[in-house]
Amino acid sequence: MQDVVLQIENLTKKFSAKQSPGRALRNALFPSQAKLDRSFAAVDSVSLKLSRGEVVGIIGHNGAGKSTLLKMISGVIPPTSGTISIHGRVSAMLELGSAINPEYTGIENIYYYGAVLGIDRKTMKGLEDKIIEFADIGQHINRPVKFYSSGMKARLSFAIVTTIKPDILIVDEILSVGDAAFSAKSAARMRELIGSGAAALVVSHSVATMTSLCDRVVWLDEGKIVMNGPPSEVITQYSATMLMSSTARRQHLIDLLSTERTATSKAAAAATKGKPKAASEKEEERREPPPATVVNNGGARIELVEIIDEKGNPTRQLSSGQPYTIEITAATELVINDLSIGLSIRTRNGDVLGGQIYKLEKRRSPGTFQAACTFLNPIVTGHYYLTCDIRSDNRKRIHHIIDLVTPFSVLSPPQTNCVGQINFNFSWSVDGDQTAKVS
Numbered sequence: 001m002q003d004v005v006l007q008i009e010n011l012t013k014k015f016s017a018k019q020s021p022g023r024a025l026r027n028a029l030f031p032s033q034a035k036l037d038r039s040f041a042a043v044d045s046v047s048l049k050l051s052r053g054e055v056v057g058i059i060g061h062n063g064a065g066k067s068t069l070l071k072m073i074s075g076v077i078p079p080t081s082g083t084i085s086i087h088g089r090v091s092a093m094l095e096l097g098s099a100i101n102p103e104y105t106g107i108e109n110i111y112y113y114g115a116v117l118g119i120d121r122k123t124m125k126g127l128e129d130k131i132i133e134f135a136d137i138g139q140h141i142n143r144p145v146k147f148y149s150s151g152m153k154a155r156l157s158f159a160i161v162t163t164i165k166p167d168i169l170i171v172d173e174i175l176s177v178g179d180a181a182f183s184a185k186s187a188a189r190m191r192e193l194i195g196s197g198a199a200a201l202v203v204s205h206s207v208a209t210m211t212s213l214c215d216r217v218v219w220l221d222e223g224k225i226v227m228n229g230p231p232s233e234v235i236t237q238y239s240a241t242m243l244m245s246s247t248a249r250r251q252h253l254i255d256l257l258s259t260e261r262t263a264t265s266k267a268a269a270a271a272t273k274g275k276p277k278a279a280s281e282k283e284e285e286r287r288e289p290p291p292a293t294v295v296n297n298g299g300a301r302i303e304l305v306e307i308i309d310e311k312g313n314p315t316r317q318l319s320s321g322q323p324y325t326i327e328i329t330a331a332t333e334l335v336i337n338d339l340s341i342g343l344s345i346r347t348r349n350g351d352v353l354g355g356q357i358y359k360l361e362k363r364r365s366p367g368t369f370q371a372a373c374t375f376l377n378p379i380v381t382g383h384y385y386l387t388c389d390i391r392s393d394n395r396k397r398i399h400h401i402i403d404l405v406t407p408f409s410v411l412s413p414p415q416t417n418c419v420g421q422i423n424f425n426f427s428w429s430v431d432g433d434q435t436a437k438v439s
C-alpha cells in the first residue's frame with residue numbers, strides 16, 4: 001500500500017475577472033476597484049505531501065486560498081499550473097452542502113454522491129442504512145435537501161463522505177457547523193477513518209479543532225505556505241502574527257516565507273542527496289514548543305522582533321560566535337513612564353536559556369520606536385525562540401507579551417571544541433602560560 005496518498009507540487013490557481021464594458025466604466029469611476037480585476041494567484045506554488053494516517057490542518061485568514069486549494073485537490077476546479085498526484089479515493093466535503101444536490105431528497109443524495117464518485121448502486125445500497133443512522137436526521141431524510149437547516153445538511157454530507165471510506169478525506173470547516181454532540185461524533189468518526197489508514201485535510205478557523213485533531217498544520221497566506229509544522233508551533237506563530245499591526249504583519253510574513261522557503265529547499269536538497277539528519281536533530285525539529293503566553297493589555301505593543309546579521313539582513317540561521325542584533329519595533333499609544341522591555345531566548349523545551357530587561361528613559365510619548373541589542377552569539381547549536389514583553393510601573397504593569405516568536409536555529413562550526421549549547425569562550429592557561437591553545 002502506498003504511504004503517500006497525496007502529493008502536490010507547485011500548485012497555482014490564478015483567477016482573473018473578465019473585463020466587460022460595465023467593469024471598464026466602474027474601474028474608471030473607482031480606480032481602487034480596478035486592481036480587483038487583475039489576475040492574481042489565489043494559490044501560489046504550493047507543494048505538500050499527505051501520508052496515510054495523517055491529519056493535516058490548513059489555517060489562514062479569510063481569502064488566504066484554503067478553499068481554492070481544497071477545490072483543486074478535490075477536482076472541482078482545475079489548477080492553472082502544477083501537479084496533483086492522488087493515490088486512492090478522495091471524498092470531499094467542501095463548502096457547506098456542496099457534496100449534495102438541493103433538489104434531491106437525503107436518500108436520493110446518497111446515490112447521487114455515489115454516482116459522482118463512480119461507486120455502483122449496489123455498493124451504495126449496502127451503505128445506505130449506515131449513512132442514515134450516522135446522519136440521524138429522522139424523517140427529514142425523505143425530504144428535499146433544499147428544505148434542510150444548515151446543521152442537517154452538514155450531518156448528511158459528513159455521513160455520506162465518511163461512510164464511503166475514502167483514502168483522502170477533505171473537510172472544509174464542517175466540524176464547527178453541527179451541534180456539540182455531532183461535532184464530537186464527527187471527530188470520533190474522523191479518528192476512526194484515520195486509524196484505518198485514511199488521511200485527511202481539514203480547513204478550520206478553530207484553533208481547538210486544529211490542536212486536537214491535526215498532526216500537522218499548514219498556514220496559508222495570500223496563497224503561499226508560510227509555515228508547515230507541528231500544530232502548536234504553527235498556531236502560536238499564526239496567533240501572534242494576527243495580533244500585530246498590518247505593516248508589522250506584512251514584514252513578519254515576508255520573513256517567515258523566506259524561512260519556509262529555505263527550510264523547504266534544504267529538505268529537498270537533503271532528500272536528493274539521501275543524507276538523513278541525525279536522529280536527535282530530527283527529534284528536536286519535530287518537538288512541539290510549550291504553550292505560548294500572549295498578553296495584550298494595550299497601552300504599548302511590540303510590533304516586530306527580528307534578528308539582524310552583520311550585513312544588516314534579517315536572519316533565522318545563526319552561526320556560533322558571530323555578532324547579531326535583535327531589533328524590537330514597538331509602539332506606545334499613551335504617555336508611559338518607566339517603560340521596560342524584556343527579551344529572552346527560549347529552547348524548544350520551554351526553558352529560558354537567557355535574557356535581559358532593558359529599562360528605557362523615564363517618560364515615553366506616543367509613537368513607534370526601535371530598541372536594538374547587539375551580542376556575540378554564544379549558542380553553539382539548536383533551535384530556539386524569542387520571547388519579548390513590554391511593561392511599565394516597575395515591571396508590574398504588563399502591556400504586551402509575545403511569546404515563542406522569531407524561531408531561529410544555530411549551526412555549529414565543523415571543528416568546534418565546545419560541548420553543550422553554550423560556548424563560554426573560556427580563556428585557558430597551563431602553569432600560568434596563557435599561550436596554550438585550545439584544539
Ligand SMILES: Nc1ncnc2c1ncn2[C@@H]1O[C@H](COP(=O)(O)OP(=O)(O)OP(=O)(O)O)[C@@H](O)[C@H]1O
Binds near residue numbers: 062067
Ligand atoms: N471563482 C473565483 N473567481 C475569482 N476569485 C476567486 C474565486 N474563488 C475564490 N476567489 C478569490 O481567491 C481568494 C482565495 O479565496 P478562498 O475562498 O480560497 O479563501 P479562503 O482562505 O478559503 O477564505 P475563507 O476563510 O474566507 O473561506 C480570495 O481573494 C477570493 O476572493
